[in-house]
Amino acid sequence: MSSKAYVGLQSLDGIFLNWNVQNSLCSRLLSLVLGAALGTSSLAGDYETQESDGYFEGALRYVVTRYSPRSGKALERKQISVLATENRLSIPSLDASDVFANNAPPGVSSALFRHDKEDFIVYGDDADAYRFSGYDMILMGMAFRALALTGAPMDMAEPEESGPFALRGFRTRLRRYRGEGNLRYDMYFTRDYKVKWGSLAESWLFGNGGLKVSGLSDALERGEVPVRVEAYRGEKKLLSINLMIADEYAIAPSLVEVPAQKILHSSTRLLGRLAAEAMRE
Numbered sequence: 001m002s003s004k005a006y007v008g009l010q011s012l013d014g015i016f017l018n019w020n021v022q023n024s025l026c027s028r029l030l031s032l033v034l035g036a037a038l039g040t041s042s043l044a045g046d047y048e049t050q051e052s053d054g055y056f057e058g059a060l061r062y063v064v065t066r067y068s069p070r071s072g073k074a075l076e077r078k079q080i081s082v083l084a085t086e087n088r089l090s091i092p093s094l095d096a097s098d099v100f101a102n103n104a105p106p107g108v109s110s111a112l113f114r115h116d117k118e119d120f121i122v123y124g125d126d127a128d129a130y131r132f133s134g135y136d137m138i139l140m141g142m143a144f145r146a147l148a149l150t151g152a153p154m155d156m157a158e159p160e161e162s163g164p165f166a167l168r169g170f171r172t173r174l175r176r177y178r179g180e181g182n183l184r185y186d187m188y189f190t191r192d193y194k195v196k197w198g199s200l201a202e203s204w205l206f207g208n209g210g211l212k213v214s215g216l217s218d219a220l221e222r223g224e225v226p227v228r229v230e231a232y233r234g235e236k237k238l239l240s241i242n243l244m245i246a247d248e249y250a251i252a253p254s255l256v257e258v259p260a261q262k263i264l265h266s267s268t269r270l271l272g273r274l275a276a277e278a279m280r281e
Contacts, residue, residue, distance in 0.1 A: 047171040049192040051248055055086040056195045058248040060225065065240045072236055084195050088256035089113040094122075112258060115198035121258055129262040136267045137204040156185070156213045163188075170227045170243065175215065184232040187216070193246055194223035 050056055060082040066075045083090040091111045113120040120137075123129035132140055156177040163173035165188065172188040179185070199205075201220035225246070231239040258264065 046169060047166065047192060048169040048246065050194060050246070054194070055084070055223065056193050056225075056246070056248065057085050057251055058246065059083055059251075060195070060243060061245045061247060063242050063244055065242075067237045067239065069233060069236050069238060083251055083255055085251050085256055086196055087114070087116040088251075089115070089196070089198055089200070090256045092255070112256065113198045113200060115196055118199070120199055121264070123258070123262055127261060127263045129258055129264050130267045130270045131264055132267040136271060137199060137202075139271050140267070141204040158214050159187075167227050168242075168244065170246075172227045175219075177213065182234045186228070186230045186232070187226060188228040189219055189224040190227050191222070191224050193225045195225050196223060197221070 062080045062082070063077060064080055065077045067073065068075050080091065080093060083092065090113070094109055094111050108122050109124045111120060111122050117133075119131055119133035121129050121131050156179055159175040159177045161173060161175055165172050165174060167188055170190045171192055172190045175187045175189065177185040177187070197220045201217055205217075225243065226241070227243045229239075229241040230237060
């Protein structure tokens with residue numbers, strides 16, 4: 001074989017090798033894009049997983065979208081971060097109207113769950129902060145029922161379970177709940193991260209006095225992380241909450257503490273006000 005022909009074959013091999021590599025990368029990227037769009041993927045090695053052992057520490061960054069029940073178009077989008085450590089959980093930009101419907105305590109914009117002290121605290125920009133613990137937490141669960149949480153499932157039957165599905169790189173399983181009024185709630189959870197949810201997983205919220213959502217408390221107690229939650233009425237989407245990134249890093253202790261200038265009150269006064277407002281509804 002002439003040297004010229006040999007060089008030509010080498011060049012041809014190089015072209016085919018380069019094409020194969022590029023084609024493989026394109027196929028991989030296409031699979032990831034389709035998996036993210038359709039909620040499925042066969043690339044098990046590409047799943048996002050927690051790097052450290054034990055409980056997750058860092059920020060879970062969500063996007064909350066509300067939709068028009070008539071047109072189906074997105075009406076509002078906002079970002080919410082959840083800061084998590086083994087002993088604390090902070091939601092520094094809480095929209096209280098989402099939680100308390102039309103009876104939001106004035107000024108409340110942050111929530112801090114202190115697993116090490118078995119309580120949680122809500123506060124806003126003013127000096128007042130309210131501490132919930134013990135029986136007051138049970139009363140709060142009852143208040144949630146009385147105030148009829150906006151878009152929240154109340155008494156749900158056993159869910160239909162399926163999966164796994166890949167959503168933005170997270171490996172998830174679906175729990176589908178159906179309720180009255182043609183409502184449906186699709187909740188996708190991952191077990192590849194483990195967050196200590198503390199009192200959010202306890203019976204005050206999902207027990208007999210609170211919201212009856214079968215299996216949800218157990219999932220949170222195992223540390224599972226919601227990746228996507230969607231609410232539908234019929235085929236119309238009403239709400240979606242999507243985990244965009246799990247950012248794993250060391251949280252500064254000051255970010256999971258009650259600000260020093262706050263005046264800590266018992267929650268009894270706040271619960272009394274909420275109860276009075278609920279009675280007037």
